[in-house]
Amino acid sequence: MTNILIIDDEHEIGNFFSHLLTRKGYHVTVANSGKEAINTINMQNFHLAMIDIKLPDANGLTLLKHLKRQLPTCKAIIMTGFSTIKTAVEAIKLGADNYIEKPFDNIDELEGKIDELLENNVTDTKKEIVQLAKKTGLIIGTNTSMNELITMAYKIAQKNVTVLIEGETGTGKEVLARFIHQASNRTEQSFIGVNCGALAESLLESELFGHEKGAFTGASQQRKGLFEIANNGTLFLDEVAEASHAIQVKLLRVLETREFMRVGGNSPMQTNTRIIAASHANLYEAVKQKKFREDLLYRLDVVKLEIPPLRKRKEDIPLLVHHLLDKQNSNHLRFSDEAMSLMQNYEWFGNIRELVNVITRAITLADGETTIITPNYLPIKLTSTIEQVSPSQNLKSPIKSTAYDHDFEAYLNQWVMEILQMWKNDSNVDFEEILNQIKLFEDQIGKAFVTKALRKTLGNRKEAAKHLKISTRKLRYLLNEKGTDL
Incomplete structure (x- = not known):
């Protein structure tokens, strides 16, 4: 028989669950205090425990920890009021499988959650997570932090709460957002993403909220905004820190x-859109610098998920490489042990986006020549011993210019030789490959000149931008959006 433990100091709650669940054939035990709950957990085995977050003599999180130590396989549901949702999310991090809000408005839904939790075992849950990850292109791997993150994302996906995703540029924040959408009850509805830093304030406002005909010059007809289009679905606000203060006020509302x-409208409209926001910048630091509204941060940060950078999950690089080869229909190619070792030793400050660029480049160069990708097909930055500097790291002392300049000159020579080889090739020319090479070259040139300017200004970005005759915003774009490993 399935044993269920109810921990709640309100006798009415205990009686309600005892009647509801006994009628369904479950054996129910009720504990009305923390002390009684601990004694019960120590003496009996349970399949499910429902724990009130606040008891007169105990904290629900403390009881959850004790439950997981004594009965690791016991499922747990936290019962909470709306004001303690963040605490309930913390409970999920500690091993709770779900949480429910008081008062219990929908009894059928409540029964469904309990039955589903008891019917699904750990294997089934893991299988579903893997299937959803594969569907959205999310590579979980073996890294502990990444696995914990995905499990947490899966658990909160079905809750109608706002999610904030933080992580360095290129770590895959949008992919994680899509995974949350697919794991939610909104999976049949729209998922729409917008980069808040890619549009001017007026364009972003119109994009998000729509406009009426004649609202501004060029508004020849009424246009729906993303909050209207994504109603009942998910709206992903990427780089939300880049939104202007005026847009932030509207988002807060x-x-x-x-x-x-x-x-240009006069009537308020309702939306049931779920918001998932993302930022490569630390929003708490942005609040301190008066660049982001504190009240908006608290509204966004109901559940915060931090994606680890690729350099902290290097054990997953072979799996990521295999996935990228498969995605580009290049399973006939493989990386040599030496090439794979170089990739695992590289710091990847551009994260998965940079890895994608390196793999694409290697596939392009190796296709038709070999089935084994050796270090010769990797960019010089992976094979060079030159010190790698993170984009977020301030340069307090210049990089030795002789080493860097030599490395850059070698890259230029290699690129010219590769293009000349294509030029001299008498067979058909793959023009898309040439365009891809030009794009990679553009990225490396940009990186080189930005690095040189930062060396000259000892890491002062404002001075570096002035030296390059570009705006600091453009410099940030070169650092953060192009996968530059500065």
């Missing part, structure tokens, strides 16, 4: 009231 107005 949507999160608080679920209402918005089109540009």
